[in-house]
Amino acid sequence: MNLGVIGCNTMGLMHCQMAENAGLKVVACGDISRDNARKAARKFGAEAVGDCVALCNRDDVDVVAVCTPTPTHTEYIQAAAGAGKHVFCEKPLGRTLETIDEALAAVERAGVKLYVGHVVRFFQEFEAMKARIDAGKIGNVGFVKTYRGGIFPGGKLGWFSDWNMSGGVTLDTIVHDMDWLRYVFGDPERIFAQNLKRVFSERIDYALVTMRMKCGTICNIVGTWAHPSGFRVKVDICGERGMVTFDSSEAPVSAQLRLGAGSGPSTIVPASPVLVSPYQLEWEDFAGWLAGTRKPRVTPEDGRWAVRMALAALESAETGQPVEFN
């Protein structure tokens, strides 16, 4: 299978590598920045393309990976599906449910496969937690608290700080947790949220969310783009017969570089190396689905649900009242 990637910044480059690790071949690298496209193409021995819609129409492309800013996802999915290509789309699937529905309809019409990059489902620690829950090791789970985030994301184009594009920490970051919680505990009943959009201009966002699942479980989700540095994930899962907790600050490697005189203190960088990247695992899952050897762990409907939860959280933060899911 040949891959064409659209969007050749950090995530695009990473997905190219992971897709190749999973057996795909990168043949075309598209980016509205020619320079970005050329750099990526050189790295993977592919062709640089400036017109990303044209990339979708190339005969040598079987699969398109969409790794662009959120609001552009759905138009590229439509272009790829229209050209009969399978699509991998970075999360979140889209910026609005309307554009997502149009894209899903295009995918359906074309009979192609769409995979959404909810990679947390493949993180080893989250897999281990889910396995314990599913095995009933801690009994019925009544409460979960997740915490995710750190520094305000950079991004070459600065689009994360444009609320209308990124949707802030809620749509961009804790959409991961919303997806994982629904994956483990089923559909939500109701969501309530608060956020700091009012100081977004200061490059600070902080989201406080409570989601009540249909099964009764209460999930509290905290997302931060408010910290001056770092990135941290914490999970607290409480059951009738025990608990499971995770904290990414407890990592096996902790490095600190000795910088030159006068350059001030360096930052401690924790690392938790794994044998296989969860991003590669998600590409193997997609590749297996494309080959017809397995069912995908993330469906297009899952991708739509994740955005639906995040948008409901944003709506709740706006109105000050919960949003019910019917």
Next chain:
Amino acid sequence: MAKIGVMSFAHMHALSYAACLNELPEAELRAVWDDDAARGQEQAAAFGTTFVADLDAFLALDLDGVIIASENVKHREMVERAAAAGKWILCEKPLAPTVEDCRAMVAACQTAGVGLGTAFPCRYIPSVMAVKDELDKGVYGEIYAASCTNNGQFPGGWFARQALSGGGATMDHTVHVADLLRWMLNREFTRVYCENGRLLRPGIDVDDVGSLHMEMEGGVIVSHIASWNRAASFPTWGDVTLELIGEKGVVSVDAFNQKLHVYDDAGMRAAWDYWGGNPDLGLVRGFVAAVDARREPDITGVDGMKAVEVTVAAYASAKSHHMVAIG
């Protein structure tokens, strides 16, 4: 020397308060009364003081003040009796299950001309005091948001019986943090949303998990978890944590994270042994000083009532699934 009596050992915190009274040179644990005579006798003996079975006789003693640590629903009557007898009062939190009770208690103490304090020892945790000091100095600038927890192991007993507690974890474990935020940020709460339920202990008749979202004056947003969600095998009783997001930085407090990791083969269990300063000592010392000076304690009955207003509104929200006004 302030002569202090303890009324009821129903709440386990009474054990610590009694120990503090014995430790403080400026205080004397003069007598114990308890509506459970066996429990009262046992604790009076343990702390080397006298047990008095009759409440009138106890209140007729030459006591300057009393510490009340009964079941929540009994606070009001005991406070009213002690106030009428002219005693200074430190009452266990929550001050009472209802705002109406709190109001009556505050009024009774005003009428009697005695001081009423609420037992919020968290204000005396060294890490909390240090951060409060920094906040006052403006180190973090304006505070925009807070994410907090007061998790605990299941306390069992009367705590889990609505008729004696008046509410579950949402009531038991919201008031400490509500009080801390009012004190540290110097603002009142305005609105609350709450999801809660009996999710971990099927046999009880109160909630054991509450997830609250509050707003404070000036638009500060707050998430708080009030729960009895810690496993029985958890290495400690629970936690008090706050993460504050400010204009100039963020600060996180994990108030009891001064701990030894203890691995004891005798019990075949790992445990966290808190070695930090005892907050109850600060609380009791403050109360004794107020008794001595015949002034209002630093943490007042009104502070206790303000925290109860949050929990009462939280229960209303949990029922209606709407964000509701506080107070």
